[in-house]
Amino acid sequence: MRRRLVLVICFASLAGLVAAAFVYLAVMQRITVEAGKQGSEEIIVAAVNMGVGESVTSRHVNLALWPKSALPPGALRQVTQAEGRVVRSSIVAGEPLMETKLIDKEAATRTSLLPMLVPEGLRAVTITVDKAVEESGLIQPYSRVDVLVSLTKGSGEPMAKVILQNVPVIAAGQTVEMQDKKPVKVTTVTLALTPQQAERLALGHTSGKLMLATRHFGDNQTVATPGVTRATLLGQEPAVPGPKPTEVRVAEQPRSPSHKVAVMRGGKVTDYQFTQRAGDVWVGANVP
Numbered sequence: 001m002r003r004r005l006v007l008v009i010c011f012a013s014l015a016g017l018v019a020a021a022f023v024y025l026a027v028m029q030r031i032t033v034e035a036g037k038q039g040s041e042e043i044i045v046a047a048v049n050m051g052v053g054e055s056v057t058s059r060h061v062n063l064a065l066w067p068k069s070a071l072p073p074g075a076l077r078q079v080t081q082a083e084g085r086v087v088r089s090s091i092v093a094g095e096p097l098m099e100t101k102l103i104d105k106e107a108a109t110r111t112s113l114l115p116m117l118v119p120e121g122l123r124a125v126t127i128t129v130d131k132a133v134e135e136s137g138l139i140q141p142y143s144r145v146d147v148l149v150s151l152t153k154g155s156g157e158p159m160a161k162v163i164l165q166n167v168p169v170i171a172a173g174q175t176v177e178m179q180d181k182k183p184v185k186v187t188t189v190t191l192a193l194t195p196q197q198a199e200r201l202a203l204g205h206t207s208g209k210l211m212l213a214t215r216h217f218g219d220n221q222t223v224a225t226p227g228v229t230r231a232t233l234l235g236q237e238p239a240v241p242g243p244k245p246t247e248v249r250v251a252e253q254p255r256s257p258s259h260k261v262a263v264m265r266g267g268k269v270t271d272y273q274f275t276q277r278a279g280d281v282w283v284g285a286n287v288p
Contacts, residue, residue: 039068043096044076050091052117056082061097074099117170122192124170125201129189129212139189143169144215147191147201151208153229161227162213163204166220168192 045064050056061082066075076082076097085102118124129139139145147164171190189212193201204210 040065041068041071042066042077043071044079044082046091046093046095046097048093050087052087052090054087056085056087056097056102058083066096072096072098119168119192122194123198124190125193125198126171126188126190127201127205127210129187129210139169139172139212139214141169141171143172144217144219145169145189145191146213146215147204148211148213149204149208150211151204157229157231159227159229162223162225163200164193164197165222166215167197 042063043066044061045066047060047062050060054060058079061079063079076099082097082102085104088101088103091097091101144166146162147167148160149163150158150160153159168191169189170192171188173188191201201210
């Protein structure tokens, strides 16, 4: 009996597998027919993640079928079209390679990579910074910083003020400048700024000394600051007098009419004070 039950279970399982195989083949055939109706085309896709400035080789790409209805504009169709070119903006694995994502190697050599790193609508402005920035190593590409300027006001009083906030760093490095007829290494940081921000930075650079403050990666808040002078720094700035407190006078309540009456009871005189309340109601109270 047990053997017969086992045989029945095995036969049922085998029949289920055969049925599932037929269903799978039918579905796949249907998908193939639908894909044939829509049409597909071979294009080049990224086999690995590629960063800005990376040169493309045959090992970086694969051929893949892509539906014609979803074909991205400028997609490359041959490996030779991608080989030797330089990545203009980051590409992730599986993403189609397009003309807008790549640049010719000769053009990249002529123009350098910096123009490709500047976001559209912004300007790359390079400034020299304090040597402490170089030694700390806190400011790196893709950091976000605030820019402070320390200068002397027209009255001769020194002042510091935050002039730019939450600006991206696109490059950081060193260059050589001539100081006292000697070559000196200086640390430079390149910021991506709007034209208006670039104007503020240029004026701050010529008016005083610039410093950079690194922000937390997720901090996008803009904080309004009044700036600081020597007096406020040392706590010597006179306090601004506040408004004088307004004297509040409580209006006196009108007194109710009252009468004092002497009552004699058993030869004893007691004084009562009768006060008029609402209407014609009079309330008496013993006066000690």
